[in-house]
Amino acid sequence: xxxxxxxxxxxxxxxxxxxxxxxxxxxxxxxxxxxxxxxxxxxxxxxxxxxxxxxxxxxxxxxxxxxxxxxxxxxxxxxxxxxxxxxxxxxxxxxxxxxxxxxxxxxxxxxxxxxxxxxxxxxxxxxxxxxxxxxxxxxxxxxxxxxxxxxxxxxxxxxxxxxxxxxxxxxxxxxxxxxxxxxxxxxxxxxxxxxxxxxxxxxxxxxxxxxxxxxxxxxxxxxxxxxxxxxxxxxxxxxxxxxxxxxxx
Numbered sequence: 470x471x472x473x474x475x476x477x478x479x480x481x482x483x484x485x486x487x488x489x490x491x492x493x494x495x496x497x498x499x500x501x502x503x504x505x506x507x508x509x510x511x512x513x514x515x516x517x518x519x520x521x522x523x524x525x526x527x528x529x530x531x532x533x534x535x536x537x538x539x540x541x542x543x544x545x546x547x548x549x550x551x552x553x554x555x556x557x558x559x560x561x562x563x564x565x566x567x568x569x570x571x572x573x574x575x576x577x578x579x580x581x582x583x584x585x586x587x588x589x590x591x592x593x594x595x596x597x598x599x600x601x602x603x604x605x606x607x608x609x610x611x612x613x614x615x616x617x618x619x620x621x622x623x624x625x626x627x628x629x630x631x632x633x634x635x636x637x638x639x640x641x642x643x644x645x646x647x648x649x650x651x652x653x654x655x656x657x658x659x660x661x662x663x664x665x666x667x668x669x670x671x672x673x674x675x676x677x678x679x680x681x682x683x684x685x686x687x688x689x690x691x692x693x694x695x696x697x698x699x700x701x702x703x704x705x706x707x708x709x710x711x712x713x714x715x716x717x718x
Contacts, residue, residue, distance in 0.1 A: 505633065509587060513637045521644045522596040527609040530663060531564055537665045537672040539563045541612070544619070548573045548599040559607035565665075566612040567674070570619025573599050576626055589637050592624050596645045616646045617676040618659055627699075629683035630713075639681065658682065660716050682713025 575592030
């Protein structure tokens, strides 16, 4: 794993890579990152879009005045295996298809699903593998899609707002699904909403982000015990958050 000290040094090196001033007056030095996150963000800003995977071209979303009568939903797709479910979905007649999380499993290589790679290469490779699946290509060609993520396409099992690589995870998600130029690309987090149909027949679809702002979970003190298998209620439940204030608004 690259340490945060290494990332800070990397970020400082990036800031120092300026064109020499031949006039003899040196340009002001770039300010040093004030935190590990700032160093990561600077590093991530140097990753070109071309290094991130993109889904096959898909169908446009229904017109805002189109009546929606049939919506398909799916989740938990293992990109390493042939998906009979996606193959069947591609043959269905529907107005909209929602993939609502764990659309790939991009966090399996780390011990206990703990992702220690700041470049999130496994997550990138998982989306690249999904894009090459014939059944996924058939779905993209057949149905308009909206998407949300869950922990395994977020990049870390049971991850929440303290996942230190989430800036890149969000960029990978939005780049792959073509969300970067829409509502989701205008704010922190991947949430967005769409409305279809006229008054009286209107459908609103809200794709929530339950990962980027979620409070830390409280690990169990009795692993595997009934009712306390992995996590237990937080000592102060009133301080817990799932969506974040901006998303609530």
